[in-house]
Amino acid sequence: MRIRKFKMNESGLERFFGPLEAKIMDILWNDVEMTIKDVQHALEREKMTNFNTVMTVMNRLVEKGILQKRIEGRVSLFKPILTRVEFLNTQSKEMTNELMNEFGNVVVSHMLDALEDVDDDLVAKLERKIKELKKDM
Structure with missing residues (x-):
């Protein structure tokens, strides 16, 4: 969908x-x-x-x-067909992928800038995800 x-x-x-x-x-x-x-x-x-x-x-x-x-x-x-959470996850993932494919580094830069305005838990989650990605490389 x-x-x-x-x-x-x-x-x-x-x-x-x-x-x-x-x-x-x-x-x-x-x-x-x-x-x-x-x-x-x-x-x-x-x-x-x-x-x-x-x-x-x-x-x-x-x-x-x-x-x-x-x-x-x-x-x-x-x-x-999907729960609210599944729907929002699917849509946000598709939007993120489209933005990354079209604008690449600019999107990453803006996302990192936006982290200044979020709570520490989200930043910690991002750090864990980055470590996981580096292990798989």
């Missing part, structure tokens, strides 16, 4: 999805399987949108390979 558009000016899930898609994914990542009506009811609490719109967006998420659809009797059940 590959997200084609990453929106720099957005935050959270809306960097990867449209606003309604992000809300639907947020709902589905908090449950096991849900029907369109279940998701619509969860969105209604936020006064969001109607059944047909939710159905269209959820079916598009199936087409994009984000959701899995299973039919049970006359009901369609939906669930994310």
Whole structure:
């Protein structure tokens, strides 16, 4: 599953999805399987949108390979293909690889500069990872 558009000016899930898609994914990542009506009811609490719109967006998420659809009797059940953590890991890894392939040293330099603003645990984790990589060389 590959997200084609990453929106720099957005935050959270809306960097990867449209606003309604992000809300639907947020709902589905908090449950096991849900029907369109279940998701619509969860969105209604936020006064969001109607059944047909939710159905269209959820079916598009199936087409994009984000959701899995299973039919049970006359009901369609939906669930994310990946967990939230798996999805974010996959997307961040793909973005990092693309940046490295296209911009190489510049990206590494900016990532190192960004380490000045993070906690010591992350820096220690990076140091361990670098040591592991050097052992394998």
